[in-house]
Amino acid sequence: MLEMQVKKKLPSFTIDLALSAGNELICLLGPSGAGKSTLLHMVAGLIEPDEGVIRVKNVSYFLKPAGARRGRQLPPYRRRVGYVFQNYALFPHLTVYQNIFFGARGSKEEIRREALYLIDLLRLQGLEQRKVTELSGGQQQRVALARALITKPDILLLDEPFSNLDELIRRKLRLDLLRVHRDFNIPILMVTHDLEEAYTLGGKIAVLDNGRILQFGTREEVFHRPQSRRVARFVGMKNIFTGRVTEVNPEKNLLKIAGNKFNVCLPYYPCQVGDQVVFGIRPEDIRLIRKGVELRKPVRDNVLNGTLVEMIPEGPGYRLFLKITPDTYDLEILVPTHVALNHQLKVGMELTVALKKSALHLLERAES
Structure with missing residues (x-):
C-alpha cells in the first residue's frame, strides 16, 4: 500500500500531487521534465519534499505537515525500497551472483535460497558466475531487477528500465515484470515514455505534467476516456x-x-x-x-x-x-x-x- 501527498518547489515548476495505490503496477507517463523521476526519488528518500506525507505499508517514510518547521524523514537505507535505474548501476567487477547477493538481508542460507529463486524467476540460469560486463543489455536488466528484489522490498521503483533495449527484448522483459508483480504482490511504480508499454503493464496509469497528475486511473479510463485535451494528445x-x-x-x-x-x-x-x-x-x-x-x-x-x-x-x-x-x-x-x-x-x-x-x-x- 502506497500513500503519498507531497509538495516540492523546483526551479522550473512545483510538484504538487497525491497518489494512493494498493499492490498495483502503476505506470507514470508524461513528457520529459514532468516530475516522474523526481516522484521516485522522493519515495526512495533521495529527494526530500517540502511538505506532505509518504507512507508505504503503514510505515511513514516522510511526514511534514504544511507550515511545520520540521518533519520526519526516514533515511534511504531504512526504507524497504527496491530501485532499478535506467542505467542498471551494476558492479562491473562482480559476478551475476555477487551482484544479486549485494545488499541482501538475512542468513547466508536464506539469501542463497532467495538468490536461486530469483535466478530461476528471471531466466538467469547458467549466468551466475559471469561478470555483468559479459552480459547483454537484457540480461543486465534482469540482474538489476533481481538485485532490487532480493532485499524483499515493500515497494519497487523502476525508472525507464527498458528504454535502452531493442523491442524484442523489451517484450520479453515485460512478461518477466508481470511475473515479478504476480509473485511479490507489492506496489510497483514504473516511469515510461512508451504508450504500448504503459498499456500492457499498467494496472493503473498516472499522466503527469509540470509536477501534477492530470489523470490517474485504469488503462481503459486513461487511454479511452481521457479527461482533457492534454491527456488525450499524450496517450495517442x-x-x-x-x-x-x-x-x-x-x-x-x-x-x-x-x-x-x-x-x-x-x-x-x-x-x-x-x-x-x-x-x-x-x-x-x-x-x-x-x-x-x-x-x-x-x-x-x-x-x-x-x-x-x-x-x-x-x-x-x-x-x-x-x-x-x-x-x-x-x-x-x-x-x-x-x-x-x-x-x-x-x-x-x-x-x-x-x-x-x-x-x-x-x-x-x-x-x-
Missing part, C-alpha cells in the same frame, strides 16, 4: 474536434454534436444544448466500411466519406490519413495489415468509415 487520441451540442437524450443514451468538421452521435453525457464541447476518438476505433455492406447498429450513426491522402506502415499495420473537408486531413486511422490488403488501399481512393458511437468520448467543454 489523435482525432480531437470541437463542436456544439444539438441534442441531449438520456433515455436513448444519445448526445448529438454539430462538429467543426462533421456531425456525430456520442453516448449520453450531462450537458446542455448549445454547449461548446471537445470530443475525440482513437485512431484504432475507426472502422473501414465496404460499399454495399449493411451497417450494424454500433457503427450506423457516424458514417463519413473521404479521400485517403496518405498511408504509412506502422508496426503490424498502417496509419491512414483521411480528408473529409478541404483541410490537409481530418482523421487518423489505424488498421491491421490484413485490413489494408483486403481493402486494396491506395492513396487517392475514396473511403467510407464509421466512428463507433461507444468509442467517441467527450473530453471537456470548450473555452468560449
Whole structure:
C-alpha cells in the first residue's frame, strides 16, 4: 500500500500531487521534465519534499505537515525500497551472483535460497558466475531487477528500465515484470515514455505534467476516456474536434454534436444544448466500411466519406490519413495489415468509415 501527498518547489515548476495505490503496477507517463523521476526519488528518500506525507505499508517514510518547521524523514537505507535505474548501476567487477547477493538481508542460507529463486524467476540460469560486463543489455536488466528484489522490498521503483533495449527484448522483459508483480504482490511504480508499454503493464496509469497528475486511473479510463485535451494528445487520441451540442437524450443514451468538421452521435453525457464541447476518438476505433455492406447498429450513426491522402506502415499495420473537408486531413486511422490488403488501399481512393458511437468520448467543454 502506497500513500503519498507531497509538495516540492523546483526551479522550473512545483510538484504538487497525491497518489494512493494498493499492490498495483502503476505506470507514470508524461513528457520529459514532468516530475516522474523526481516522484521516485522522493519515495526512495533521495529527494526530500517540502511538505506532505509518504507512507508505504503503514510505515511513514516522510511526514511534514504544511507550515511545520520540521518533519520526519526516514533515511534511504531504512526504507524497504527496491530501485532499478535506467542505467542498471551494476558492479562491473562482480559476478551475476555477487551482484544479486549485494545488499541482501538475512542468513547466508536464506539469501542463497532467495538468490536461486530469483535466478530461476528471471531466466538467469547458467549466468551466475559471469561478470555483468559479459552480459547483454537484457540480461543486465534482469540482474538489476533481481538485485532490487532480493532485499524483499515493500515497494519497487523502476525508472525507464527498458528504454535502452531493442523491442524484442523489451517484450520479453515485460512478461518477466508481470511475473515479478504476480509473485511479490507489492506496489510497483514504473516511469515510461512508451504508450504500448504503459498499456500492457499498467494496472493503473498516472499522466503527469509540470509536477501534477492530470489523470490517474485504469488503462481503459486513461487511454479511452481521457479527461482533457492534454491527456488525450499524450496517450495517442489523435482525432480531437470541437463542436456544439444539438441534442441531449438520456433515455436513448444519445448526445448529438454539430462538429467543426462533421456531425456525430456520442453516448449520453450531462450537458446542455448549445454547449461548446471537445470530443475525440482513437485512431484504432475507426472502422473501414465496404460499399454495399449493411451497417450494424454500433457503427450506423457516424458514417463519413473521404479521400485517403496518405498511408504509412506502422508496426503490424498502417496509419491512414483521411480528408473529409478541404483541410490537409481530418482523421487518423489505424488498421491491421490484413485490413489494408483486403481493402486494396491506395492513396487517392475514396473511403467510407464509421466512428463507433461507444468509442467517441467527450473530453471537456470548450473555452468560449
